[in-house]
Amino acid sequence: MNFSRKNPTKTDSWKKLSEHYEQLKKVHLYDMFADNPDREIQMSVAFGDFFVDFSKNRWTSETVKLFSDLARELNLKESISLFFKENKLNFTENRAVLHTALRSSEDEIIVNGENIVPQIKSVNTKIQKFTQKIISGTQKGYTGKAFTDIVNVGIGGSSLGPKVVCNALKHYKNHLNTHYVSNIDGDELEEILQLVNPETTLFVIVSKSFTTSETLQNANSIKNWFLKQAPNSAVKQHFIAVSANSNKVNDFGIDSDNIFPMWDWVGGRFSLWSAVGISVALSIGYDNFRALLKGAEKVDRHFKLASFSENIPVLMAFTSVWYSNFFSTTQHAIIPYSYYLEDFVPYLKQSFMESNGKCVDRNGETITYKTGSVLFGGVGSNAQHAFMQLFHQGTSLISTDFIGFCNSLHGNNEHQDVLMANMFAQAKALAFGTKGKKVENPYKQFKGNSPSTTLLIKKLSPENLGALLAIYEHKIFVEGLLLNINSFDQFGVELGKELSRSYINSLKDSSYKESLGMQFYKNNK
Numbered sequence: 352m353n354f355s356r357k358n359p360t361k362t363d364s365w366k367k368l369s370e371h372y373e374q375l376k377k378v379h380l381y382d383m384f385a386d387n388p389d390r391e392i393q394m395s396v397a398f399g400d401f402f403v404d405f406s407k408n409r410w411t412s413e414t415v416k417l418f419s420d421l422a423r424e425l426n427l428k429e430s431i432s433l434f435f436k437e438n439k440l441n442f443t444e445n446r447a448v449l450h451t452a453l454r455s456s457e458d459e460i461i462v463n464g465e466n467i468v469p470q471i472k473s474v475n476t477k478i479q480k481f482t483q484k485i486i487s488g489t490q491k492g493y494t495g496k497a498f499t500d501i502v503n504v505g506i507g508g509s510s511l512g513p514k515v516v517c518n519a520l521k522h523y524k525n526h527l528n529t530h531y532v533s534n535i536d537g538d539e540l541e542e543i544l545q546l547v548n549p550e551t552t553l554f555v556i557v558s559k560s561f562t563t564s565e566t567l568q569n570a571n572s573i574k575n576w577f578l579k580q581a582p583n584s585a586v587k588q589h590f591i592a593v594s595a596n597s598n599k600v601n602d603f604g605i606d607s608d609n610i611f612p613m614w615d616w617v618g619g620r621f622s623l624w625s626a627v628g629i630s631v632a633l634s635i636g637y638d639n640f641r642a643l644l645k646g647a648e649k650v651d652r653h654f655k656l657a658s659f660s661e662n663i664p665v666l667m668a669f670t671s672v673w674y675s676n677f678f679s680t681t682q683h684a685i686i687p688y689s690y691y692l693e694d695f696v697p698y699l700k701q702s703f704m705e706s707n708g709k710c711v712d713r714n715g716e717t718i719t720y721k722t723g724s725v726l727f728g729g730v731g732s733n734a735q736h737a738f739m740q741l742f743h744q745g746t747s748l749i750s751t752d753f754i755g756f757c758n759s760l761h762g763n764n765e766h767q768d769v770l771m772a773n774m775f776a777q778a779k780a781l782a783f784g785t786k787g788k789k790v791e792n793p794y795k796q797f798k799g800n801s802p803s804t805t806l807l808i809k810k811l812s813p814e815n816l817g818a819l820l821a822i823y824e825h826k827i828f829v830e831g832l833l834l835n836i837n838s839f840d841q842f843g844v845e846l847g848k849e850l851s852r853s854y855i856n857s858l859k860d861s862s863y864k865e866s867l868g869m870q871f872y873k874n875n876k
């Protein structure tokens with residue numbers, strides 16, 4: 352058995368879904384609820400500390416059944432099993448996709464004839480020992496002072512994953528302050544370097560390939576800045592690297608002892624569970640880092656075992672394909688009602704859009720249906736006062752995920768109630784609008800019928816955050832499988848990188864003026 356390569360639009364189930372859509376497209380959520388008072392009970396899934404309400408989606412149990420048929424036609428169940436074993440899912444790069452192994456408690460996972468579990472365990476032990484020494488202050492900087500700051504230097508998956516977790520779990524942090532430098536923008540670097548003292552700062556250079564130009568240039572500039580005050584011998588104490596390319600790390604001047612390896616079978620945007628998450632382990636301690644992994648593993652189990660109609664990532668992927676390919680909307684919003692999840696949307700933007708923004712299918716054919724959606728959003732209730740007008744009264748359909756927590760981490764229940772009241776109100780206003788009410792003024796009418804899924808979680812803990820991230824990771828996988836694309840390569844980012852390299856040289860040549868924009872730039876810098 353291998354992953355299906357079927358064009359989903361050529362299946363029987365897709366045809367049935369198209370017919371079903373014709374019957375359902377004009378039905379208002381208001382009427383769906385009026386016709387079936389048990390809709391919420393029937394269309395919600397409880398899992399651990401999670402309660403996920405799918406009832407405000409523009410679908411019925413028949414839609415879920417037809418999507419489950421489609422999933423069966425495309426071998427989803429078997430593909431989920433393969434996803435947790437040796438596979439060549441990323442076939443365009445001839446790589447396995449096995450980030451789930453990083454959080455697995457299984458004793459044996461074979462890749463290329465080798466059991467990878469011992470390697471994972473050994474790197475985890477190295478992370479554990481190292482983070483304990485830095486947090487406790489037993490490992491010190493070159494002047495004998497304990498570390499106070501961590502600077503993670505990396506971009507894309509080598510920054511967004513650890514950054515979202517670190518900031519989301521700020522409540523659990525220790526005395527270390529963690530910063531993330533990603534952009535090549537020198538102003539960003541300068542602002543961060545102004546916050547830290549070289550004597551007490553640990554620099555973590557994170558790059559799977561160790562060839563990413565932004566990361567290497569930032570790392571070199573940081574090293575030069577550091578060496579203005581510290582001796583060469585101090586680099587060993589203050590620079591560590593996370594990479595799959597130890598030769599390049601050595602070339603940069605970081606000792607082999609200071610390399611935390613990662614592997615070919617971990618994709619960048621799915622790498623926070625590996626040593627890429629070392630800044631997280633430093634910030635919240637190794638035990639909390641393990642709890643994050645444990646939460647993700649619980650979702651892995653749910654994903655493997657639950658039937659499609661009870662399977663949270665699978666149902667979320669169904670809604671996604673439903674809206675993009677049948678309702679023809681390519682806009683999906685994520686609105687978490689938590690200050691701590693400020694970085695959640697930027698993180699998901701990479702993971703979804705880099706994964707499923709593809710126009711060639713698994714057979715090399717040009718795709719004629721919709722693949723990835725434009726993902727955007729921001730935290731509530733701020734979002735309500737910023738861009739949600741468009742959801743309520745704009746002319747295009749936007750589907751939304753709301754994410755909320757039953758408890759505030761600081762125990763401010765009064766505010767939490769108001770925050771959550773806002774979240775429930777938004778989901779209701781989007782679903783029902785002013786339908787059924789007499790509103791004379793057309794400017795004050797709300798059309799409703801805007802779909803949403805609500806994820807309610809008891810508390811923002813490391814374990815629950817790990818679970819939440821894994822739910823979205825698996826949603827990407829299912830969506831990619833249903834749409835017959837490879838979600839795990841990212842060739843689309845290469846052309847821009849190549850062109851920027853040729854521009855870098857051209858910008859140094861004062862006589863070279865390719866465009867008016869370049870002339871303006873050169874004349875004004």
Ligand code: F6P
Nearest residue numbers: 507508509558559560563619844
């Ligand atoms: O350019 C895209 C990308 O390859 C991402 O997929 C990845 O997360 C990021 O760059 C960083 O790559 P690396 O970890 O190799 O520096």
